[in-house]
Amino acid sequence: MMAPAWHSALMIATIVFTATAGDVLTASAMRKIGDLDLIRAERGLVGTIYAVTGSIRFLLGVVCMALSFFSLLFAVSNANVSLIAPASASLTFVSNAVAAKFFLHENVDRRRWLAAAFVCCGVGLMAR
């Protein structure tokens, strides 16, 4: 039996929220840690892995990414995959742009809004 519309919307919202939280937390951790190429040149591969995995923000990001993955699995087992997969993938591009502007203070100019919108529509069309 297929899930009702509000149930599907709630599942899509959960996937988008957890995926965006994961991406923003990971990006924030990487910004704080610094250029990994420079860190690897200075401390080697083990030192780089230590620097990344020692960040609480990075670990929280990974937890959110895992939650997003499991909510996607739960959603596709309860609702139509042709709705859940493209809707969550494309909406995540837009929610990431909004979250990056407000939480990471990235310079999301007109060019980046357009890119997010084009990619969002493109992913939606490709997964049909």
Place this chain on the structure above:
Amino acid sequence: MTFRRYLVLGAVMLTASLGDTFLGKGMKDFGPVSVHHLGRLLYAVANPWVIAGILLLLGFFASYLTALSWADLTFVLPSTALGYVVVALLSRFWLHEQISPSRWIGILLIVMGVGFVTLGPSYTDHAPAKVPPLPEAEEVGKR
């Protein structure tokens, strides 16, 4: 943006799309897994396609983190969306699958989106701007 950094973005794009494809192929070969027998998933790791998929996805995560350490999230995500196009083109020309007109339009939109974002700056500099001292203040200091 240096050539090496474009290579890292290319690695993010290719490892993600190929890793997903390999994992999908391996799991199809392995067959469906019941919720009551999740332990059977451990045997899936013996499948060469699944092993290759996992290695590629590990490579994806490493290159994705590297890219995020010197580029904005709103730059990395659209730039690497070209992976969707790579998978579609592989399925068309390698697996000889049909691509509907709406998917071709989707490919065109993604390519345009990637073009927009990669022509702009990759990183927002958050360092405080260095304001030169006012000439009046310097003169006051000398007196």
